[in-house]
Amino acid sequence: MITNSGGILSTWLMASWSAPPRYRIGTTVLLSFSVVMTVACAATLYFLWTANKQKAEARENRTQTEEDERAGDRSAWYPYIL
Numbered sequence: 001m002i003t004n005s006g007g008i009l010s011t012w013l014m015a016s017w018s019a020p021p022r023y024r025i026g027t028t029v030l031l032s033f034s035v036v037m038t039v040a041c042a043a044t045l046y047f048l049w050t051a052n053k054q055k056a057e058a059r060e061n062r063t064q065t066e067e068d069e070r071a072g073d074r075s076a077w078y079p080y081i082l
Contacts, residue, residue, distance in 0.1 A: 009029070013025065013026030013029055048080040052079050052080055052082070055075075055079060
């Protein structure tokens with residue numbers, strides 16, 4: 001979603017808000033969006049990695065029959081693919 005918004009924003013940022021040929025404002029805004037997207041992706045990967053670690057510990061301490069069958073992706077036997 002963020003990547004697509006960069007394409008939409010660039011039409012306005014590069015055409016009307018930034019002066020050619022350097023387009024400093026547009027480039028700065030789009031670069032900051034890229035940095036924010038990278039940080040958000042890294043945070044999501046870290047969150048899913050820790051969730052997988054917690055699920056692995058839970059699998060060691062109980063059986064699958066002890067768990068609620070309506071747990072869905074919160075089940076200890078549903079690891080996230082990274």
